[in-house]
Amino acid sequence: xxxxxxxxxxIIINKKxxxxxxxxxxxxxxxxxxxxxxxxxxxxxxxxxxxxxxxxLDGEAVRxxxxxxxxxxxxxxxxxxxxxxxGDHPLQQAWAEMNVPQCGYCQSGQIMSAAVLLRENPNPxxxxxxxxxxxxxxxxxxxxxxxxAIHIAANIQKLSVSNAS
Numbered sequence: 355x356x357x358x359x360x361x362x363x364x365i366i367i368n369k370k371x372x373x374x375x376x377x378x379x380x381x382x383x384x385x386x387x388x389x390x391x392x393x394x395x396x397x398x399x400x401x402x403x404x405x406x407x408x409x410x411l412d413g414e415a416v417r418x419x420x421x422x423x424x425x426x427x428x429x430x431x432x433x434x435x436x437x438x439x440x441g442d443h444p445l446q447q448a449w450a451e452m453n454v455p456q457c458g459y460c461q462s463g464q465i466m467s468a469a470v471l472l473r474e475n476p477n478p479x480x481x482x483x484x485x486x487x488x489x490x491x492x493x494x495x496x497x498x499x500x501x502x503a504i505h506i507a508a509n510i511q512k513l514s515v516s517n518a519s
Contacts, residue, residue, distance in 0.1 A: 365426045367392070368436025378424035382416075383407045385423050386433060394434035394462045398491070405490030408463035409433050415470040434462035437469060444510035445469055448503040456494035464490045468504050477508055 363374045367390060376385055386392045386409070395418055398406030402417035409418045410432040411425070437443045445465045448454075455461045464487060471478055471486035478486070483501050492500065 362428060364428065365423070366430040368431070368433060374423050374427060376423055378422060378427075380423045382409065382411075382418040382421045382423055382426055382431070386418060386431075392433050392435050396459055396462060398460070398463075403489075403491070404460070405463040405467060405487075406460050408466040408490065410466060410470065413470070413473070415467050432466075434466060437465065443469070444507040444514070445472070445503070447510055448506035451506060452499045452503040454496055454499045454503050456496055460490060460492045460494075464492065464500055468500075468507070472504070472508055472511060476511060478504065 365372050365374050367386070372390060374385065376389060383395060383397060386395050387397070395409055396406040397419060398404035400419050402420040405417065407417055407419040408415050410416070410430075411421065412429045413432075438446055443465075445468050449461065449465065454464075467487050467490050468483075471483065475482055475486075480501060483504050487500065
């Protein structure tokens with residue numbers, strides 16, 4: 355199936371317009387990785403169970419392995435590459451400070467889920483963090499460092515807001 359006779363096949367990915375000339379049922383994960391070349395979003399399970407493929411679709415954290423391209427037409431996607439062009443997003447800074455990744459495979463999904471959490475709750479508790487990231491599996495077990503990094507990122511965000519005022 356294709357977008358035959360469709361006048362708008364545009365998706366905004368990391369603030370750039372992209373034409374989605376693929377099957378509307380293609381999972382966003384494969385469109386992002388194989389067609390667009392954004393390989394930061396990882397394939398983990400293919401069943402929306404592990405969170406490695408988490409991206410933002412119109413600001414909502416979604417699992418790109420089970421989200422069809424059709425759902426993204428006319429919407430905005432942010433991938434880990436689009437979170438910060440220079441790697442200076444508070445979460446990226448905190449991840450480096452806490453030396454969070456071991457294998458690193460789940461980290462882009464963890465960060466993307468955490469970014470939505472911090473946008474919605476700029477001062478999360480441990481319980482808030484655990485709840486928000488419960489669908490993201492870290493096979494290396496760095497959950498305590500992930501939680502600490504999210505607290506650090508929350509503090510970085512608070513400082514940048516107060517410095518901007």
